[in-house]
Amino acid sequence: MLDFIRDPSIYNLVRGPFVWIAFLVFIGMSVYKVRRLYLMAKNEKVVLPSIKIGAAGRSILHWIFPFGSRNWRLKWPVTITTFVFHIGLIFTPIFLLSHNILWYESWGISWWSMPEKVADIMTLLVIVTSVIFFMRRIFAPEVRFVTSSNDLLILAISFFPFLTGFLAYHSLLLPYKAMLILHILFGEAMLIAIPFTRLAHMFYFFMTRAFMGSQAAGWGGKDW
Amino acid sequence: MAAKEKIVSREFPEYIRDPNPDVGLDESIKDLKPEQIEKTIMAVLGAQTARIRAVMETCIHCGLCAGACQWYLSSDKDPTFAPVAKMKMTAWEMLKRKGKVDAEFIKQSARIVFTECNICHRCSMYCPYGLDITFIIGLVRRICFMLGVVPQRMMDQDHSHATTLNQVWYTQNDWVDTMQWQEEEVGAEFKDLRIPIDKEGAEVIWYPLGGEPKTNTYHIERTAKIMMVAGVDWTVAGRDTWDTSNMPMFLRDFTTMNRVVRGLYDNAARLRVKKMVLTE
Numbered sequence: 001m002l003d004f005i006r007d008p009s010i011y012n013l014v015r016g017p018f019v020w021i022a023f024l025v026f027i028g029m030s031v032y033k034v035r036r037l038y039l040m041a042k043n044e045k046v047v048l049p050s051i052k053i054g055a056a057g058r059s060i061l062h063w064i065f066p067f068g069s070r071n072w073r074l075k076w077p078v079t080i081t082t083f084v085f086h087i088g089l090i091f092t093p094i095f096l097l098s099h100n101i102l103w104y105e106s107w108g109i110s111w112w113s114m115p116e117k118v119a120d121i122m123t124l125l126v127i128v129t130s131v132i133f134f135m136r137r138i139f140a141p142e143v144r145f146v147t148s149s150n151d152l153l154i155l156a157i158s159f160f161p162f163l164t165g166f167l168a169y170h171s172l173l174l175p176y177k178a179m180l181i182l183h184i185l186f187g188e189a190m191l192i193a194i195p196f197t198r199l200a201h202m203f204y205f206f207m208t209r210a211f212m213g214s215q216a217a218g219w220g221g222k223d224w
Numbered sequence: 225m226a227a228k229e230k231i232v233s234r235e236f237p238e239y240i241r242d243p244n245p246d247v248g249l250d251e252s253i254k255d256l257k258p259e260q261i262e263k264t265i266m267a268v269l270g271a272q273t274a275r276i277r278a279v280m281e282t283c284i285h286c287g288l289c290a291g292a293c294q295w296y297l298s299s300d301k302d303p304t305f306a307p308v309a310k311m312k313m314t315a316w317e318m319l320k321r322k323g324k325v326d327a328e329f330i331k332q333s334a335r336i337v338f339t340e341c342n343i344c345h346r347c348s349m350y351c352p353y354g355l356d357i358t359f360i361i362g363l364v365r366r367i368c369f370m371l372g373v374v375p376q377r378m379m380d381q382d383h384s385h386a387t388t389l390n391q392v393w394y395t396q397n398d399w400v401d402t403m404q405w406q407e408e409e410v411g412a413e414f415k416d417l418r419i420p421i422d423k424e425g426a427e428v429i430w431y432p433l434g435g436e437p438k439t440n441t442y443h444i445e446r447t448a449k450i451m452m453v454a455g456v457d458w459t460v461a462g463r464d465t466w467d468t469s470n471m472p473m474f475l476r477d478f479t480t481m482n483r484v485v486r487g488l489y490d491n492a493a494r495l496r497v498k499k500m501v502l503t504e
Contacts (some may be wrong), residue, residue: 037274037277037278037281038274040272040273040274040277041274041275043273043274044273044274044275047274047275059354063352063354070349070350071288071291071292071349071350071352074291075288075291078286078288082352140287141301141303142287142290142296142301142303142306142308142309143285143286143287144303145238145303145304145306145309145312146285146287146303146306146308146309146312147285148285151284151285154284198281198282198283198284200281200282201282201284201353204278204281204282204353205282205352205353207278208278208279208282208353208354208355208356209353209354211275211278211354211356212348212349212351212353212354212355212356213354215348215356216348216349219345221349223348223349223354224349
């Protein structure tokens, strides 16, 4: 099994066509899903006319920054966990030196990359906060009651690329090449899963917030 | 004292409640047919609309809405009172089973959405995504209403609105008579006080809540005194569309709800008033 995973042809596969598939599905399906929700909102007649750009923007801004809203302040341990998790989840893959090198080799593009040490710490933080989220799903009664198997699945989907990436970087558990291939596979799986699962909240966040921010403004209040 | 008997949900063993007998829930489920339930659920919740899909496809089950709910906070943080739990136990389960639920499940849903949620929208203010949880609860209320499974008192108020356009079974005669009677009553204190009925071109039209002419008539005379002292050019509606307590809204009875609101605006347009003033 290990020899199979380390096989160079497997590497070429996950490094070549699979990357294309993952990015095309991710981008294509995400555009489709956002467009679909927008069109449904348009059909519903009452949704789009209620949108107030200013209120929507303020609502998004208050919720996208830590402690910007009342609930972020009340539930500060969750706030810290979720912001550390999401910042690591989004920025580490984009500004990782090794990823930049891959893009440069493939497409000739690259941008600023963060120091390796920082990336390492952020990856570790994503792993730790994932575990905290998992514990919260099990031990917080109000969360446990509504936790289903696919909640654990989407947590796993975002957890394993970081775990395998961390283990590969430090050559732990499995030989570097084998762990790297697993890492790439998990990463591609995550990209594909985003538009198909509730990980789509990555885009829907802005749309649902815009709606509720506008609703609250319509009632003469605010939703943060 | 013997231990009180508790009701435990079949689907959700954590949902344990004291018995709460209500004719509107206990009797009305007896005639429900499975295909009727399925058809109603799919007609209301199965629709591919943005407000339903946005909640279904975004909610990450984080439980952060719990802290917003007065039911949750005042029930020792029982997880089955959290807003997200109420969605899980009603709308999500209905959709998961594609509407194939039995009458007992509808009764349990009705108890949750009518008697354990005040549709106050506070959970949306606490949700990181601002999801319209109340909207989903409202749709479940609509399903229960369309199936006739509604707490008796709420259903009675809805029937009253559907019949008389007010909450208290008042006829138009009762209403006009009450206004004139109150004008007479205050006459002993203020001889010039008038309660103008259907005065065209008045500045303000005042709408009471159903209970005011029925049981708290002194509200009427006090409002009249305030209007007189403040020198407001005011009037009340002469037609039977005068009650602003829109109880059908709480059942999501869209037809009656629409008639109530339309009646209030029709009066204002007919009498060419500038402002509508409501009690509340």
